[in-house]
Amino acid sequence: MYDLVNWQLKPNGEMDFVTVGKFDETTHASGKKLQIQEQDILWNGNQTKVPLSVCSSICPPGTRKAIRPNFPVCCHDCVACTAGKISNQTDTIECVSCLPEFWSNAERTACVPKQVEFLSFSDTMGITLMAISLTGSLSTSLVVLVFFLNRNTPIVKANNSHLSFLLLFSLTLCFLCPLTFIGQPSKWSCMLRHTAFGISSVLCISCILGKTIVVLVAFKATLPGSNIIKWFGKAQQKTIITVSTLVQVAICAVWLVIAPPRPHRMMPRESAVVILLCDEGSLVAFACVLGYIGFLACSCLLLAFLARKLPDNFNEAKLITFSMLIFCTVWLTFIPAYISSPGKYATVTEVFAILASSYGLLGCIFAPKCYIILLRPGKNTRQQIMLKIPTVRF
Structure with a gap:
């Protein structure tokens, strides 16, 4: 027979030998030979809890074991799994990476679907761009009303x-185009946003090109012996605008047939979001759409620049020149900004370019006229106009 003695250190420094159990070999086989009163045992540090007899504790799920150099094998550190990786078992040696469309939860114990990110109508950026777009279309409508009443x-x-009026109509379409860039991309919205922008922009620039040609013709027609007026009547102007716009329509039609824009999911492994974008489909077709707009804008800018030799009091060409300078500057700045912008901010950059160029055209061409009509009606007379511009009736 043996007694189980627990050495317990008293607060005064004396050692107390407490019997906490016994072992009786003579006990019948069916009885308990070993009896222990665990509640009476005091461990090192006067603790009632049994200390672990290992160097390191068990690593819980969400962590992995990292062996300590120059220590026994049982000694390790528990390191939390990095973002995008999980461990759902104890004492895991390596964390497992989630699939591209999933991300680790906060505890790093399970993979959950990534958050979807796109330029939404509900976020701050989407609401701001939508408000700017609607403000521009409303302003254009007010200009139409002012011109119609006068x-x-x-x-x-x-x-x-x-x-x-045709230019104002095309500007209204340009201001409404950014609305197609906001919201979750779909097959039809991706095709609509780029084609609508390309066609409405060309229609707008074609109208300005027609106005620029009329400016030159109006001045040349006042020269003695000039018969240039018969080549640029209303029918010819409509032909220029129609042909210029149909070229862009043809480019967009080929684009939609060969390789149309389509929704695209960007799933970077280092990010917790899935970015929804519209892939251009054919970069060559997208470049052709932008290049054709740029060609018409440069042609219009060149013609307006050639009109700089007109009399100083003739300011229509100057307004067109300044508006096209703004237009070309915005879109030249857009190209590197669009390429370098990540995720949905590439869409934001394109929308901003559309709005900035549209506001530039509206402000430069129509703001001075509305100022005279509404605030300086005394200058809106035939005598004042005849002093400023050579009027030609088509």
Whole structure:
């Protein structure tokens, strides 16, 4: 028979020998030979809890074992799994990477679907761009109303009213185009956003090109012996605008048939979000759409620049020149910004370029005329207009 004695250190420094159990070999086989009162045992440090007899504790799920150099094998550190990796067992040696469309939860114990990110109508950026877009379309509509109510005044007639109304209509479309860039990309929205932008922009630039040609013709027609007016009547202007726009329509049609824009999911492994974008499909077709817009804009800018030798009091060409400078500057800046912008910010860059160029055209071409019509009606007379521009009736 044996007694189990626990050496317990008293607060005064004396050692107390406490019997906490016994072992009786003579006990019948069916009885318990070993009896222990565990509640009476005090371990090192006067602790009642049994200490672990290992160097390191068990690594819980969400962590992995990292062996300590120059220590026994049982000695290790528990290191949390990095973002995007998990461990769902204890004492795991390596963490497992989640699939591209999944991400690790906060505890690093399970893979959960990544958050979807796109330019939404509900986030701050989407609401801001939508407000700017609707403000621009509303402003254009107000200009249309002002021009319509004053359509018989000299300043509206002298600035080729039918081209002005068509230009305002195309500007309204340009301001509404950014709305197709906001929201979750789909097959139809991706095709609509790029084609609508390309066609409406060309229609707008074609109208400005027609106005620029009219500016030159109006001045040349006043020269003695000039018969150039018969080559640039309303029918010819409509032909220029129609042909220019149909070329862009043809480019967009080929684009949609060969390799149309389509939704694309970007799933970077180092990010917790899935980015939804519209892939251009054919970069060559996208470049052709932008290149054709740039060609018309440069042509319009060149013609307006050639009109710089017109009399100083003739300011229509100057307004067109300044507006096209803004337009070309915005889109030249857009190209490197679009390429370098990550994720949905590439879409934001494109929308900003559309809005900035549209506001530039609206402000430069129509703001001075509305200023005269609304605030300086005394200058909106035939005598004042005749002093400023050579009026030609088509």
